[in-house]
Amino acid sequence: MTNAFIGADIFDGETRRSGHALVVSNGRVEALVPEGEIGAGVETRRLPGGLLAPGFIDIQVNGGGGVLFNEAPSVEGIRAIATAHARTGSTALLPTVITDRPEVTFAAIAAVEAAMAAGVPGCAGIHVEGPFLSVARKGAHDPALIRRMEDADLRALCEASVRPFLLTVAPESVSNAQIAALAAAGIRVSLGHTDTSYETANGAIAAGASCITHLFNAMSQLGNREPGLVGAALDSPDVWCGFIPDGHHVHPATLGAALRAKRNPRRLVAITDAMPTVGSDDDVFTLNGREARRENGRLTLADGTLAGSDLSMIGALRYLVRDLGFDLETALRLCSTHAAEFLGLGATHGHLRAGARADMVWIDDALALKGVWIGGAAIDLA
Numbered sequence: 001m002t003n004a005f006i007g008a009d010i011f012d013g014e015t016r017r018s019g020h021a022l023v024v025s026n027g028r029v030e031a032l033v034p035e036g037e038i039g040a041g042v043e044t045r046r047l048p049g050g051l052l053a054p055g056f057i058d059i060q061v062n063g064g065g066g067v068l069f070n071e072a073p074s075v076e077g078i079r080a081i082a083t084a085h086a087r088t089g090s091t092a093l094l095p096t097v098i099t100d101r102p103e104v105t106f107a108a109i110a111a112v113e114a115a116m117a118a119g120v121p122g123c124a125g126i127h128v129e130g131p132f133l134s135v136a137r138k139g140a141h142d143p144a145l146i147r148r149m150e151d152a153d154l155r156a157l158c159e160a161s162v163r164p165f166l167l168t169v170a171p172e173s174v175s176n177a178q179i180a181a182l183a184a185a186g187i188r189v190s191l192g193h194t195d196t197s198y199e200t201a202n203g204a205i206a207a208g209a210s211c212i213t214h215l216f217n218a219m220s221q222l223g224n225r226e227p228g229l230v231g232a233a234l235d236s237p238d239v240w241c242g243f244i245p246d247g248h249h250v251h252p253a254t255l256g257a258a259l260r261a262k263r264n265p266r267r268l269v270a271i272t273d274a275m276p277t278v279g280s281d282d283d284v285f286t287l288n289g290r291e292a293r294r295e296n297g298r299l300t301l302a303d304g305t306l307a308g309s310d311l312s313m314i315g316a317l318r319y320l321v322r323d324l325g326f327d328l329e330t331a332l333r334l335c336s337t338h339a340a341e342f343l344g345l346g347a348t349h350g351h352l353r354a355g356a357r358a359d360m361v362w363i364d365d366a367l368a369l370k371g372v373w374i375g376g377a378a379i380d381l382a
Contacts, residue, residue, distance in 0.1 A: 001025070003024050003043050004022065005045050005360075006022075006035050006046050006047070007048060008048075008362060010022050010032060010053075012353050013353065014333075021033055021034070026376070027376040028355060050363055051328075051364075052362050053362075054349070055091025055349075055373070057092045057093065058093040058313055058339070059127060059242060059339055059342070060094065060096050060214070060271040061090070061127075061273075062308050065080045066084075068287070070098060073097060073110075074107075078095050079123075081095055084279030085278065086122050087381050089317075090312070091360070092122055092123075092340075094127040095126060097128055098130050098140075098287075108128070112125065113160070125163060126164075128166070128168070129213065131145050132146075133169065133172075134173065136172075137194055138218070141288075142288040142290075145288065148173045154181060154182070164345070166211070167188070169189060169192075170191065170194035171194055180207045184208070189208055190211035190212060191219075193218045196228070210238070210342075211239065212232075212233040237263040237267070239267065240268075240342045241269065243269070243271065244271055245324065246319060247319060248298045268334055269339045269342055270313070272313060273311070275299055275310065287307055290302070314363075314367070314369045317335050320334060321367065336349075337350040338350070
């Protein structure tokens, strides 16, 4: 069936248009045309104003809907997480397994492979964050489980078939030769949870690391004589930077200044680092055997350490616009288009031009989420 969405402005990923129709057929965008050019026999759906835009893409999702991926590394767990986030506008995401025992890590990889084969809506790949990190910048990761990458780990990771595959590592625990081998195998290597120097970070980038995990958090900071990983991230025009726009992880003045300073701002990606509390009334969850609690939108372990976020992508969009002052179109690209480009999915995701998947969000002028579609299928927001 072919449908034409009319009545709302349409942002195709680059340009906002009024008086146009988004023509969708068999789960794909067929065309974006003036309303007067809708073909005969096409069923129209009139939306009462607002804006249609590409669905959000989140490259770091630890959980949602009361489910933590580490605790439920299964197709059912992924489905529950993806469903919870779809209701907040995320039409594609990377389920993220954090530092854990090897059997959990590889069960998570196998689960994502199975979920993608089964066509679970919203599951677009995997993010493995750890265990090859630095204890000095562990954040909420269990230090007892952090370790160096061994040859057997490298072989097993490179043999995994799931793509996109994002892997967060620290130079303290992974060599440049290992980074090069991972990148050559098609794995996107990100630097994070590290106390690395600027020089060492640039060496890892030269070896093949292409991203920075949650800029500013759990990493060496920007100083006047030692730029650290933050400095390397902002100074490189080639490196992608994920960041958490929730007001808890980074002060708005700091984050705003950094985003404006980034060389090649096209390589900035808003993420949530979401935990099971998103889409759930439960305020408490278990992280590697430790209790984490939500209070006033902030998630912490008992010692006060931040433990991921309670952020959704629609919440990220609102923060970017309302608190950081970005125009809506730029904020939408930060929440969708850039991530698609980073993951190598730019042909089908992150835009609403002909050939794209019909992954869409409909928002009103107050930035309230009014509708979500994945592959042209409407998502129940209740």
